Every structure is written in structure tokens, then in C-alpha cells.
Amino acid sequence: KNQVEQSPQSLIILEGKNCTLQCNYTVSPFSNLRWYKQDTGRGPVSLTIMTFSENTKSNGRYTATLDADTKQSSLHITASQLSDSASYICVVSEGGYNKLIFGAGTRLAVHP
Amino acid sequence: DGGITQSPKYLFRKEGQNVTLSCEQNLNHDAMYWYRQDPGQGLRLIYYSQIVNDFQKGDIAEGYSVSREKKESFPLTVTSAQKNPTAFYLCASSIDRVAKNEQFFGPGTRLTVL
Numbered sequence: 001k002n003q004v005e006q007s008p009q010s011l012i013i014l015e016g017k018n019c020t021l022q023c024n025y026t027v028s029p030f031s032n033l034r035w036y037k038q039d040t041g042r043g044p045v046s047l048t049i050m051t052f053s054e055n056t057k058s059n060g061r062y063t064a065t066l067d068a069d070t071k072q073s074s075l076h077i078t079a080s081q082l083s084d085s086a087s088y089i090c091v092v093s094e095g096g097y098n099k100l101i102f103g104a105g106t107r108l109a110v111h112p
Numbered sequence: 113d114g115g116i117t118q119s120p121k122y123l124f125r126k127e128g129q130n131v132t133l134s135c136e137q138n139l140n141h142d143a144m145y146w147y148r149q150d151p152g153q154g155l156r157l158i159y160y161s162q163i164v165n166d167f168q169k170g171d172i173a174e175g176y177s178v179s180r181e182k183k184e185s186f187p188l189t190v191t192s193a194q195k196n197p198t199a200f201y202l203c204a205s206s207i208d209r210v211a212k213n214e215q216f217f218g219p220g221t222r223l224t225v226l
Contacts, residue, residue: 004154032212043116043202043217052213053146087163098143098209100152 002027002102008092012109017080021106023073023090031093035064035075038087038105047075047088080110115139116218118203123223125190125197135203141216143209146184148172149200149220151202158201161186162209165171190223198225 004025013019025033025070036044048057050073056065061078075106076083087105106108125131143162147155154185157170161180175194182188186205190197190209203218 009152034214038216039220041200041220042218043204045212045217049212049214093212096210098206098213098215100155100157100215102156104152104154 002092002101004090004092004101006103008106009104010107010109013080013110015025015082015110015112016078018061019077019080019094021075021077021090021102021108022086023075023076025071025073025092025101025103026090027094027101029095030068031095033064033066033073034090034091034093034100035062035073036091038089040086044089055073065102077108081112084108085110095108116205116216117204118201118218118221120194120221121219123221125193125223127225129191130191131223132189133201133203133223135186135188135218136184137186137205137216137218138184139202139205139216140183141205141207141212142183144180145204145206145215146170146176146178146186146188147202147204152199155202158188160209197223199223 007022034059038044050066063076089105090103119134145160146158159178161167177189188215201221204215206213
């Protein structure tokens with residue numbers, strides 16, 4: 001069964017600290033992996049999209065890594081800000097069409 | 113402003129009523145999608161449309177219906193047959209259904225059944 005699992009479910013960090021969110025997937029065939037940020041009560045916003053051949057991709061203070069061999073990805077947030085408080089969703093695209101398999105998300109709270 | 117709009121933001125429904133959620137996009141995208149989001153779960157696909165006058169069932173289509181009469185619009189009707197409709201509903205669009213293309217999401221509609 002195609003699945004995307006994320007850990008931890010929730011995380012609290014202090015402003016200015018770094019953190020890393022994890023994503024494991026069992027989706028096949030694999031097309032690409034995406035990380036989205038979702039503020040409470042809003043729609044998800046794309047942070048990064050990585051294909052099979054990409055190991056790392058950055059978007060400002062967000063850096064995503066992909067290990068296609070172990071089927072793992074991580075999202076590293078550097079120098080966290082209060083506005084980083086949100087849910088971060090790992091999404092894997094299955095096959096040649098835009099069929100997305102969503103993880104349940106990691107809820108991040110950044111405290112002052 | 114280019115983007116996807118959904119209305120209303122909040123919707124309350126009595127049991128036994130049908131309700132229609134609006135989704136409009138001005139991105140000139142061919143593909144549109146409806147997802148349902150429940151607490152602690154990943155988004156699940158309800159319906160998708162690759163082109164005008166065409167739509168396909170997703171993973172949880174029972175109790176829902178859609179139409180795609182215009183490229184810009186993809187309304188979702190939650191019927192009385194949907195046993196547990198209380199959820200956050202998200203509409204998305206992409207240029208087409210090619211896997212590499214990004215899906216852009218609307219702001220969502222929160223539906224509550226009273």
C-alpha cells in the first residue's frame with residue numbers, strides 16, 4: 001500500500017533554533033516528493049519539489065533532502081521564526097500523473 | 113490577483129441537506145482537484161478533472177458530486193448520502209496532470225454538519 005509517514009507528529013522549538021522533520025514513504029512508482037507548509041485554517045503552500053535525481057533543494061531557510069534508496073526525506077528549518085509555526089506536509093507523487101499521496105503532517109510550534 | 117478562490121470559508125449544514133462548495137481559478141489551469149482534510153490524516157482525493165466536461169472519481173467519491181462546465185470553475189456538492197461530511201475541503205489546480213507540475217491550493221472551506 002502506498003503510504004507516506006511523517007515524524008514527529010508535533011514539535012515545539014524556541015525561536016532562532018533549527019529543527020528537522022522526517023518523512024518516510026513506500027510509494028511506487030515514485031515521481032517526485034514535495035514539502036508543503038500549511039498555516040492553520042489555510043491551504044497548503046509548496047516549499048520544494050524534488051525528483052528522483054535530486055538529493056537536496058533549498059528555499060530560503062528551508063532545505064529538503066531526499067534519499068531515494070532508503071525512501072526517506074527530511075525538511076530542515078534554519079533559524080526558526082514565529083511565522084514558521086504551521087503544519088508541514090510531505091507529499092509523494094505516484095506514477096506519471098499528478099496523483100499525490102499525502103502524509104498526515106508535522107505540526108510545528110515556534111515559541112518566543 | 114491570480115490564484116484559486118473558494119467560498120464560503122465556513123459552511124454549516126443540517127443533516128439531510130445538500131450543499132455546494134465553490135472553487136474558481138484564474139490560472140488557466142486544465143486540471144482541478146477536490147480534497148478532504150480530517151484531523152490527524154493526510155489529504156484524501158475526492159474528485160479530479162483533467163479538462164472541461166470531464167471528471168473522475170478519486171479515492172473517497174461516495175456521497176459527493178462535481179461538475180466542470182467551465183475551465184475556471186469546479187464546484188463540489190456534498191450530498192446527504194455523505195455520512196460524515198464535517199471536514200476541511202480544499203480545492204487545487206495544476207497546469208495539467210503531468211506528475212512534475214505543481215498543484216496550487218485554495219484557502220479551503222470548513223464544513224460543519226449540525
